[in-house]
Amino acid sequence: MPKGKHSRTACIITQSYCYELEWLKERMTLLKIKQMNTDTLTNNNLLAILEENRKLANQINPQQIKVLVHEIKAAKRIFVMAAGRSGLALKMAAMRFMHLGYTVFIVGETNTPAILKGDLLLLASGSGTTASVLSSAEKAKSQQATVIAITADVKSKLAVLADAIILVNAATKTDFGVSVSKQYAGSLFEQFTLLVLESVFMTLWQESGLTKEDLWPKHANLE
């Protein structure tokens, strides 16, 4: 039984928010889930994932996105860095920015040069505490490059270090128990990071006036 702020009786009497009741609700949902067949379960999960992403889209601060769009346009070169699945989301975005004609490097690749003043470092970390991401932010700041971080924790060390952030109100990977997402670990954060950057790409593309045909020569032909 998880530690509750109040006893169950006190919760019912005061009708106040109670971890214990939340926990019981969660157990009952799990029991119902066990009785569903695989098809229904997968379909429900797909809809739940879409709904969680839709909620985040309604919470995003357009001003924060505007800053990222502006900094991408202003940067001499764009560097991206994140760990694990957050890193995969950034790599997908990096490819699209390259298709638009930007010079983009993925930190850690052998052909990535030194970051310098005038460059942009785009980071993503749900927790905002991943060591490699923090050290990249510190290095970039010491070189006077601009640092923008996508994170789920506005108070994290990364958020404090960055010149600007995009706050994604998703769960972080260590938000165990009841959290804003039903999904495992940082899944929602990682999905939404990709979606935000897809929308940033589309904005930059639409503003560029380029056609699909214009972009095509930059698409990989060694694949």
Ligand SMILES: O=C([C@H](O)CO)[C@H](O)[C@H](O)COP(=O)(O)O
């Ligand atoms: O791959 C990840 C993990 O499975 C959590 O869902 C994370 O992207 C990786 O661990 C990096 O974490 P954050 O820096 O907190 O995004």
